[in-house]
Amino acid sequence: xxxxxxxxxxxxxxxxxxxxxxxxxxxxxxxxxxxxxxxxxxxxxxxxxxxxxxxxxxxxxxxxxxxxxxxxxxxxxxxxxxxxxxxxxxxxxxxxxxxxxxxxxxxxxxxxxxxxxxxxxxxxxxxxxxxxxxxxxxxxxxxxxxxxxxxxxxxxxxxxxxxxxxxxxxxxxxxxxxxxxxxxxxxxxxxxxxxxxxxxxxxxxxxxxxxxxxxxxxxxxxxxxxxxxxxxxxxxxxxxxxxx
Numbered sequence: 324x325x326x327x328x329x330x331x332x333x334x335x336x337x338x339x340x341x342x343x344x345x346x347x348x349x350x351x352x353x354x355x356x357x358x359x360x361x362x363x364x365x366x367x368x369x370x371x372x373x374x375x376x377x378x379x380x381x382x383x384x385x386x387x388x389x390x391x392x393x394x395x396x397x398x399x400x401x402x403x404x405x406x407x408x409x410x411x412x413x414x415x416x417x418x419x420x421x422x423x424x425x426x427x428x429x430x431x432x433x434x435x436x437x438x439x440x441x442x443x444x445x446x447x448x449x450x451x452x453x454x455x456x457x458x459x460x461x462x463x464x465x466x467x468x469x470x471x472x473x474x475x476x477x478x479x480x481x482x483x484x485x486x487x488x489x490x491x492x493x494x495x496x497x498x499x500x501x502x503x504x505x506x507x508x509x510x511x512x513x514x515x516x517x518x519x520x521x522x523x524x525x526x527x528x529x530x531x532x533x534x535x536x537x538x539x540x541x542x543x544x545x546x547x548x549x550x551x552x553x554x555x556x557x558x559x560x561x562x563x564x565x566x567x
Contacts, residue, residue, distance in 0.1 A: 331449040347474045360426045371437040392505035400514045406548045407521045435515035442468045443502045455565045465495030493552030500556035504563050
C-alpha cells in the first residue's frame with residue numbers, strides 16, 4: 324500500500340465521520356425544535372452542491388451526468404425495488420400530514436444525491452487506479468457507507484439500525500457496481516432513490532393490517548434481500564473489466 328493510498332483511506336474515514344456528525348447534529352436540531360427534517364434536507368443539499376462544484380472545477384461533471392449507458396442497468400433496479408416493497412416493515416403510528424409527506428419525498432431525493440456523490444463519486448475518485456478498482460477498495464467503500472448509518476442508533480435504537488446496516492452494506496455493493504460498470508453516477512442515484520422511496524412512500528400509508536406488513540421482519544428474509552443486492556453487485560463487477 325503506497326503512502327498516497329494510506330492518506331486517501333484516512334481522508335475518506337475522516338470525511339465520513341465528519342459528515343456523519345453533521346447529519347447527527349442536524350437531525351437532533353430537527354427533533355428538538357420539531358422542524359420536520361428541514362435542517363437535514365438543507366445540510367444534505369449544501370453537501371451535494373459543494374461536491375458538484377468540486378466536480379465542475381475538475382471538469383468531471385460528465386462522470387456524474389453521463390447518459391451513455393445501457394438501459395438494461397435501469398431494469399436491474401426493479402429487482403431490489405420489488406424486494407424493498409415486499410419486505411417493508413415501517414408503518415406509521417399517525418396519519419401522514421402534507422408537510423411530512425413533502426419532506427419525506429425531498430429528503431429521500433437529497434439523501435440519494437449526496438450519498439452517491441460522496442460515497443461513489445468521491446470514493447471512487449480516491450481509489451481509482453488507471454480507470455480500475457481493486458476488490459478490497461470496493462469492500463472498504465461499502466463498509467464506509469454502512470458505517471455512516473451507525474448514527475441512526477441515536478434516533479432509532481439498535482434493533483432497527485442493525486437491519487439498516489445490513490441493508491446499506493448490500494446497497495453499497497449494488498450501487499457501486501452500477502457506477503463502475505456504467506461510468507455514470509446517474510444510474511446509482513436513480514437506483515438509490517427508487518429503492519429507498521419504495522419503502523419510504525409505502526410506509527407513509529402502511530398500517531399493521533396491511534397485506535405486506537409482517538411486523539418485526541423475519542431475519543432470514545432480510546438477509547436474503549441483502550444477499551440479492553450483494554449477488555447482483557458482485558455479478559456486475561465480475562463481468563466488468565474495471566475491477567481487479
